[in-house]
Structure formats: C-alpha cells, structure tokens
Amino acid sequence: MTDVSKKSDFPILKRRIHGKRFAYLDSAATAQRPVVVLKAMDEFQRKHNANTHRGIYLISEEATALYEGARQKVAAFIHAQPNEIVFTRNATEAINLVAYAWGRANIVTGDNIIVTEMEHHSNLVPWQLLCKERKAELRVVPVTDEGAVVMKEFTKLLTHRTKLVAVSGMSNVFGTMPDLAVIARSAHRKNALVLVDGAQLAAHVPVDVKKLGVDFLALSAHKMLGPMGIGVLWAKRELLEAMPPFLAGGDMIREVSLQTATWNDLPWKFEAGTPNAVGAVGFGAAVDYLTKLGMGSVRRHEMALTAYALKKLRHIKGVSIYGPTSARLKGGVIAFNVQGIHPHDLATLLDREGVAIRSGHHCAQPLMQKFGVMATARMSFSVYTTKQDIDQCIAAIAKATKVMA
Amino acid sequence: MTDALYKATILDHHKHPRHFGTLKRSTHEAHLENTLCGDEVTMQFKVEKGKVIDVAFSGRGCAITTAAASMLTEAVLGKSLAAVKKLTSKDVDKLLGVKVGPAREKCAYLGLETLHKAFS
Ligand SMILES: Cc1ncc(COP(=O)(O)O)c(C=O)c1O
Numbered sequence: 001m002t003d004v005s006k007k008s009d010f011p012i013l014k015r016r017i018h019g020k021r022f023a024y025l026d027s028a029a030t031a032q033r034p035v036v037v038l039k040a041m042d043e044f045q046r047k048h049n050a051n052t053h054r055g056i057y058l059i060s061e062e063a064t065a066l067y068e069g070a071r072q073k074v075a076a077f078i079h080a081q082p083n084e085i086v087f088t089r090n091a092t093e094a095i096n097l098v099a100y101a102w103g104r105a106n107i108v109t110g111d112n113i114i115v116t117e118m119e120h121h122s123n124l125v126p127w128q129l130l131c132k133e134r135k136a137e138l139r140v141v142p143v144t145d146e147g148a149v150v151m152k153e154f155t156k157l158l159t160h161r162t163k164l165v166a167v168s169g170m171s172n173v174f175g176t177m178p179d180l181a182v183i184a185r186s187a188h189r190k191n192a193l194v195l196v197d198g199a200q201l202a203a204h205v206p207v208d209v210k211k212l213g214v215d216f217l218a219l220s221a222h223k224m225l226g227p228m229g230i231g232v233l234w235a236k237r238e239l240l241e242a243m244p245p246f247l248a249g250g251d252m253i254r255e256v257s258l259q260t261a262t263w264n265d266l267p268w269k270f271e272a273g274t275p276n277a278v279g280a281v282g283f284g285a286a287v288d289y290l291t292k293l294g295m296g297s298v299r300r301h302e303m304a305l306t307a308y309a310l311k312k313l314r315h316i317k318g319v320s321i322y323g324p325t326s327a328r329l330k331g332g333v334i335a336f337n338v339q340g341i342h343p344h345d346l347a348t349l350l351d352r353e354g355v356a357i358r359s360g361h362h363c364a365q366p367l368m369q370k371f372g373v374m375a376t377a378r379m380s381f382s383v384y385t386t387k388q389d390i391d392q393c394i395a396a397i398a399k400a401t402k403v404m405a
Numbered sequence: 406m407t408d409a410l411y412k413a414t415i416l417d418h419h420k421h422p423r424h425f426g427t428l429k430r431s432t433h434e435a436h437l438e439n440t441l442c443g444d445e446v447t448m449q450f451k452v453e454k455g456k457v458i459d460v461a462f463s464g465r466g467c468a469i470t471t472a473a474a475s476m477l478t479e480a481v482l483g484k485s486l487a488a489v490k491k492l493t494s495k496d497v498d499k500l501l502g503v504k505v506g507p508a509r510e511k512c513a514y515l516g517l518e519t520l521h522k523a524f525s
Binding site for chain 2: 342343344345348349359360361365368374375403404
C-alpha cells in the first residue's frame with residue numbers, strides 16, 4: 001500500500017495523545033488540514049484581510065480576487081461553473097437553503113419528497129419540516145442491511161407527484177454509495193429533481209456533477225481537508241435563477257429602495273452579508289491539495305485501507321460490522337460494535353491509547369433503530385491515514401476487550 | 406491497563422448493577438435518555454414517611470452510565486427525601502471515585518438527572 005499523501009503535511013497528527021502516538025480515525029466527522037490550507041488562511045489574514053466586493057482599494061480587491069478564486073477552484077473540482085457555486089456555512093446550510101428557497105416555492109400539498117433510510121439528520125429533518133408545512137409526503141426508501149438503497153422500492157415510491165429525491169452520495173455510517181446517475185435518470189423521467197448530500201462523497205471519490213446529472217449538491221469544506229464554517233451549495237444555473245433568495249441583506253441585492261429591492265446576479269444573490277472569505281480561501285487550498293493528490297488515488301488509497309481494516313476487524317472475536325464487508329462497495333468508513341462493550345466505553349478506552357474514533361448514533365438515529373442498537377463505534381479514514389493507525393486501533397480494541405471482559 | 410475510569414469498582418457495578426430491575430409499586434419514578442447515544446435510565450423509588458425505602462433502576466447504557474446509576478441506588482436507599490433531593494454531580498463524582506471528564510459527564514450524571522426528575 002503506497003501512501004497517497006505525506007503525514008507530515010498535517011501538523012496536528014504529530015501530537016501525542018495521553019503520551020501515545022496519535023491515530024486519528026474520525027475523518028468522517030471532520031478531516032484534518034494540511035499545512036498548505038493553514039498557510040493560505042494565515043496569509044489571507046495577515047496580508048489581504050478586507051471586506052470582499054466592497055472596497056475600492058488594493059487589499060479589498062485582493063480579498064475579492066482570493067474569495068472568487070476559491071469559488072473557481074471548488075467549481076473546477078466538481079466540474080461546475082463558478083456562478084453555480086454558492087458559499088454557505090456547511091452542507092447542512094446548503095440543504096436548508098434548498099429546502100427554504102426552492103422547497104417553499106415549489107412544494108405544494110399532495111407532492112412528495114423521497115429520501116433514503118440512511119440519511120444524515122441534515123438531509124432528513126429539513127425535508128420533514130418542509131413536508132409538514134406543505135402537507136406533502138415524505139417517502140423513505142429502505143436500505144438493505146448492507147446499506148444498499150433498494151432500487152426496486154425507490155422506483156415504486158417515485159411518482160409524478162415526486163418533486164425531489166434527496167439522497168446521500170456516501171453514507172457516513174456504511175460508506176455505501178448509491179448509484180446517483182441511475183437515481184437521477186429515473187427521477188428526471190418523472191420530472192423530479194435530485195439533491196445529493198455530498199458531505200462525505202466529495203472528500204473521497206472524484207465527483208463530476210455533469211456526469212452524475214444531478215441538480216443540487218451540498219458540500220462541507222471541513223470534511224475535505226478544509227476549515228470549518230464554509231460549505232457549498234452547487235445547483236444548476238436555471239434552478240438558482242428561478243429560486244427566490246434565502247437570506248436577505250447586503251451583497252445579495254442589486255438595487256434597494258425603502259420599499260423594494262432587486263437581486264444581485266448569481267451566485268451572490270444567495271450570499272447575504274459579509275462572507276467567510278478566509279474559510280473560502282482555505283477551502284480553495286484544500287481542493288488544490290486534493291486535486292494534486294488526484295481523487296482517483298485518494299479513492300484507491302482509502303479502499304486499500306478499508307480492505308485492510310475490515311480484514312483485521314473480522315479477526316477480533318465479538319466484532320460485528322455494519323454495512324458492506326467489501327471495500328469496493330464503500331468509502332473509508334466502518335461502523336462496528338464489540339460485543340459486551342458499549343461504543344462510548346470503547347471510544348474512551350481507545351482514546352487512552354491515542355486512537356480517536358467516533359461513537360454514537362452518527363446523526364442517523366433511524367438507522368440505529370433499524371439495527372436494534374443504540375449506537376455504534378465508527379472508524380473512518382482520509383488521505384493521511386496509514387496502516388500503522390489501523391494496527392494501533394486494532395491493538396487498542398484487543399486491549400479494551402481485556403479490560404471489559 | 407490501569408485506567409482510573411475503568412477501575413475495578415466501576416467495572417463491578419457495570420457487570421453487576423445493584424437494584425437493577427423494576428418495582429411493583431413505586432411512589433416516584435422517571436425516565437431519561439441520553440440523546441447523544443440513546444442510552445436510557447428509568448429510576449423508581451418507594452418513599453414512605455419521608456424516607457426512600459426501596460429503589461430500582463433499569464435501562465441500557467455504557468459502563469459509566471450503568472455504574473453511576475447503580476452506585477446512586479445504593480447511596481439513596483434508606484436516606485431521607487430531603488437528603489436525596491440535595492444530591493449533586495459532586496456526590497456522583499465521589500461515588501465513582503473519579504472525575505469522568507467533559508466527554509463522559511452526560512453518562513455519569515444521567516442517573517442523577519433521572520432521580521431529580523422523579524422528585525421534581
Ligand atoms: C452524510 C453527511 N451529511 C451531512 C453532514 C453534515 O455536515 P455539516 O455538519 O458539515 O453540515 C454530514 C456530517 O456529519 C454527513 O456525514
């Protein structure tokens with residue numbers, strides 16, 4: 001297994017945790033940042049900090065150019081046009097933007113919205129609210145125990161009253177990746193739109209919105225080696241043009257009188273108020289870094305790690321794994337439980353060994369109910385994860401089973 | 406591994422929780438869930454003449470949740486209602502013999518919160 005990136009690019013990974021080597025295995029919650037991202041943000045704050053789009057002086061022009069440059073980088077990363085890239089706080093806000101601006105303008109009583117059983121709460125609750133408000137129906141496509149969307153059921157639920165299919169591109173529990181192109185083709189045949197929650201997907205596999213043929217894509221920079229507090233909504237231009245604004249205020253307007261206002265061009269129509277310019281710059285640097293590694297290489301690296309970890313985990317007595325047991329079918333995330341050890345206890349015991357994993361319901365409570373568990377442990381990988389991290393985790397699990405036995 | 410949090414007394418209460426089960430007749434009871442992980446605790450009390458004369462708890466949880474709730478049941482049995490109502494998180498820390506730290510406070514104090522809910 002060849003490593004795709006240098007661990008030394010990520011300063012935080014040099015930390016010692018409780019005196020131990022640090023094995024960070026919670027990248028699905030948030031990924032760590034390479035030094036190029038930290039530098040780009042630092043440089044912005046030291047040299048170019050000014051409000052964007054507002055000042056007629058050098059550093060404001062620089063700030064604007066850097067902010068808009070970041071937009072171009074993110075656009076190129078997903079094969080979109082820059083004016084289709086709306087900066088938000090995170091994927092959650094991007095999804096809410098669609099639910100409020102597009103949803104409130106388009107969903108009426110009797111319509112339906114389709115989601116899957118494995119959605120993150122971010123891609124479930126906004127649609128619950130919208131459906132309740134509009135007396136529309138929220139339809140849920142089941143997933144198999146392996147985390148595959150049951151396509152037969154999806155086809156059955158899809159009707160001419162379906163307005164939107166909202167689906168995660170990669171499950172944060174199973175790591176499974178529904179066939180978005182197939183879903184989009186079926187949905188479009190019924191004139192339904194497709195929103196992809198790309199929070200996990202875009203960090204781990206190449207994404208081309210044109211090839212996928214979907215309509216909306218939500219991203220969070222912090223899952224993609226970028227900073228927290230910045231995300232993106234991508235949508236097809238026609239859709240953004242037709243949508244009313246979401247938040248109102250400065251920057252999103254063209255002309256304002258005391259009684260009325262007209263809207264700015266895309267994408268600024270959806271970016272009210274002073275933006276997180278430094279975050280956007282960090283996001284731009286992060287996608288540059290990922291592009292340099294090559295998303296194909298990233299995927300291969302993480303697939304090899306996943307295969308390795310699955311094999312090791314299966315050798316520990318009492319371990320159950322949720323989701324596919326083949327690395328080909330999933331991203332670098334493994335939800336599991338160890339018999340007799342509550343995932344919280346496991347996470348605490350692993351932390352003592354320098355290993356950071358997640359425990360809990362992973363913002364997917366309906367899925368936990370389906371499996372009849374309260375919570376699971378979860379390890380997840382990124383470009384900087386190594387076999388050594390996994391070995392350290394496996395050894396710590398073995399040790400934990402002894403403590404709790 | 407010697408680990409202050411997973412020391413013998415806590416593991417013992419986890420594996421053999423005291424007063425685990427339900428009371429046929431209780432005068433006070435409450436149920437609470439830890440929204441973080443879905444752990445849940447039900448506590449039941451039988452109070453007579455201002456004293457806790459019987460107690461039980463049930464639910465499911467991690468070692469810390471279970472041990473803390475179990476220790477709490479031992480601590481309140483036979484105590485006056487007034488004393489029980491005054492119990493604080495510091496008392497739970499004392500029972501556990503360790504401060505669990507911010508990440509596990511919700512677990513450690515779930516039983517205590519349930520107790521206070523029962524008597525509120
Ligand atoms: C699949 C999925 N969707 C959405 C989100 C929400 O991301 P954020 O909290 O950055 O908005 C997450 C992150 O936990 C996720 O894993």
